[in-house]
């Protein structure tokens with residue numbers, strides 16, 4: 001069996017190790033534009049010998065309506081793609097690969113972030129009992145409006161256009177964000193989706209948006225450059241439990257099989273929280289998927305070593321540990337202590353708590 005530190009081919013991507021940096025929302029992109037400070041942050045983590053072999057960017061809205069938090073970097077204009085180029089160039093110069101995480105928040109948004117102050121769009125008109133983040137801090141989400149059936153092709157087209165812009169920006173591929181109670185998850189779960197059209201009701205209908213998005217994105221940039229993130233049982237963002245998550249997510253993975261996605265990135269349990277929040281057979285899901293299997297959520301060094309050595313995972317993604325430890329890969333190799341995370345600087349601000357965490361030789 002390979003180790004965490006061995007190379008792997010994932011679709012079209014040759015990765016130096018199995019260590020991945022997860023998407024992490026940091027709200028440091030004023031004007032929804034990527035910038036030089038972000039390039040520095042990503043580059044610090046992009047040496048495969050000391051950091052990540054693959055970086056998944058922070059969640060990146062595919063259209064203006066897809067934004068739900070202040071100062072998140074978009075990928076819906078040529079100018080934004082050009083701004084991302086400084087990041088893909090900086091990461092490639094250090095030797096890692098980088099994919100853009102394509103995001104639409106759906107109802108997890110606020111009217112002040114929506115074009116014309118309109119209500120956010122979702123599968124439903126019921127408000128999310130969740131918070132979003134504005135300059136003043138966390139605020140309740142605004143009541144959404146349910147998308148009309150005829151608007152859904154426009155949503156799919158936005159993902160396709162963003163995937164093309166990602167290629168223009170020099171990314172190695174994209175990861176579609178199907179997790180954490182955002183738009184795609186708002187269609188998947190029967191706890192949220194109350195539609196009566198072809199996108200609501202039985203599982204075959206609730207997975208339709210996901211399958212249409214993945215079909216469009218893989219058609220645009222190729223399946224070997226396309227991954228997907230799912231979180232079958234997370235309660236994040238008022239994503240109440242689906243009545244039968246095992247059947248739902250197995251049906252989704254089966255429906256996606258013809259697309260031959262490069263990888264599936266699965267959050268086990270509650271995102272950033274309890275791994276055992278609800279029962280779910282992740283191994284059964286994996287048996288239905290032919291591509292690389294990326295696991296995430298609170299992995300310690302020993303858990304990561306064991307997951308790869310046992311064959312339970314091909315790739316292990318680390319989030320909070322990568323915020324506080326730009327050289328996390330080296331620390332995992334050496335079993336060195338980790339810097340503590342400063343939660344006060346997670347969202348918004350500048351270099352403090354972003355690009356100033358010390359590497360091992362400076363700690």
Ligand code: 8OZ
Nearest residue numbers: 025059069179180236271
């Ligand atoms: C934390 C704060 C804001 C957004 C996710 C994109 O949970 C997020 C997110 C996380 O997937």
